[in-house]
Amino acid sequence: MRLFGFLSRVFKSYSGFDKFLTIFGILILLITPLKMYFFPYGMFGFGEATVYTEGIVSQNGFQNLNPLFVEYNEADREVSKLLFSGLLKYDPEKRTIVEDMANISLDESRTTYTVVLMDGLYWSDGEPITIDDVYFTFHDIILDESFPNKVLKANFSGINIEKIDNKSLKFVLDKPNIFFLTNLTVGLLPKHIMEGVDPFNILQHDFNKIPVSSGPYKMMDVVEKFDDGRMQITLERNEYYHGDPVKMDFFRIISFNSMDQLLLNINSLNAVVKVYDKYITDFISMKRFDLLSYELPQYSAIFMNMESAILSDKKVRFALLKSVDKQKMLAGFSDKKPVDTPLMELKQEDWAYQLNLDEANKSLDEAQYTYKKDDTEKTGIRYGKENDALELKLIVRAYEEGTLKYLEINRIVSYLIESWAKIGVDVQVEFLPTGEFEERIMQRDYDLLFVGQSLGYNLDTYSYWHSSQSDPMGQNLSNYKSFAIDALIEDIRVTFDIEKREKKLRELGELIKNDIPAIFLYRPVYYYASDGKVEGISTDGIVFSSDRFYNISQWHFVN
Secondary structure (H helix, E strand, C coil): CHHHHHHHHHHHCCCHHHHHHHHHHHHHHHHHHHHHHHCCCCCCCCCCCCEEEEEEECCCCCCCCCHHHHHHCHHHHHHHHHHCCECEEEECCCCEEEECCEEEEECCCCCEEEEEECCCCECCCCCECCHHHHHHHHHHHHCCCCCCCHHHHHHCCCCEEEECCCCEEEEECCCCCCCHHHHHHCECCCHHHHCCCCHHHHHHCHHHCCCCCCCCEEECCCCEECCCCCEEEEEEECCCCCCCCCCCCEEEEEEECCHHHHHHCHHHCCEEEEECCCHHHHHHHHCCCEEEEEECCEEEEEEECCCCCCCCCHHHHHHHHHCCCHHHHCCCCCCEEECCCCCCCCCHHHHCCCCCHHHHHHHHHHCCCEECCCCCCCCCCEECCCCCECEEEEEEECCCCCCHHHHHHHHHHHHHHHHHHCCCCEEEEEEECHHHHHHHHHHCCCCEEEEEEECCCCCCCHHHHCHHHHCCCCCCCCCCCCHHHHHHHHHHHHCCCHHHHHHHHHHHHHHHHHHCCEEEEEEEEEEEEECCCEECCCCCCCCCHHHHHHHHHHCEECC
């Protein structure tokens, strides 16, 4: 009480201005800690902290942030790239795989990869990243028979994983595989969080919604969902990250149901991940954004089921191919380039097919499919020796009516049907919802299949064209079986010499070209739109759009 009385007398002795300064100072002292506690990112958002906001179009939004399942949803891959690190990572500048959290060596037989984990690695919750986490991720989860990611599981099929000590383990292959290292770019899982989880039910774990991570950023909170379908994820700098720290404090990604919805919110975005088709001109006209173009190793194609009674005849497959004018089909599309081979390492110009209706009709004549002389109904359809109509069943994934994807796919399919009708082939199209579409693919219940494939980092053709992959769980969608093809694919896997490998690739390309298991149509061209407020962004050499984050530590706001 005496102290209070003393302070009161002192305060009364102050002039009016001195009293004002004293009260103001006391208020500042009181408000500052309260403000920092209740508003760590500023009274009206993030305050002086730097936050970068990207928009992405995804009808599925953010579904699952587990790094072992990112290929199933592009929006998840974007976020996972910022959250998780792998033993290795892809360097777009060098266009090769480089070390991330481990040093890796290969023995003389080129079948044993020894992994030595680097020092000073921590999860975002402060727990150390250990060799047990590595063993757990690859051995206990991915190699488990019930693990539901069939693509990732196939990549590690037949590989033995042996722990050496508390810092190292080894992957033992039955034979050399030049593409194996790309499999080690997958993000690791924390054993101390996920131990005991049934691999079959791993997608049901809460970890997938707000994971403990190892990358440059970590989750602030669970995904925000809005009534209009938007979803938002906000990430904050991970202070335990082993690499160079990022300069931007917060990274926010918002998913939109459509590009039109995104454009309504464009003022809240610094960048847009994938700008395509007609929207390219919209962004150019805004003059606010710079567009960085990039092409990914992916393509769309018509896969021909070579076990189909009609398509087992190469003459029919040749006719379907030679009746398609890809330049005309893609006229008006500003975000697509024609492709003629699935081998992305080869120059497409060397494999170009030319439209030739005379050759197409002649080929069908030789296959003994002819027009009926008494075609009173004027069907324009050819018939075989057994009076069987030249009819084929094409299945296509259905998209929401009115969306840009819906319009794109319908336009391409309509053109193909009209092209094939000109040579007397009747194609019946089934647009199927995703679940039924995938089921029909597994059953190989189609003559023709329109779908895209993404090759990823390794450009390995094994999963797509090797005979062993024609089973229901494989990606050989044409049921293409060839001993010569299998031998070449296997040879390419074990060929480390660049020139020899290039030669074998060209041989493989020639075989696929001659056998015509599919009609390769086009690959997409995308644009990353940036408002220019952040420097350091590059799309050169990327394989997935998320590869732009390779140098995320160099991204910084322009002063």
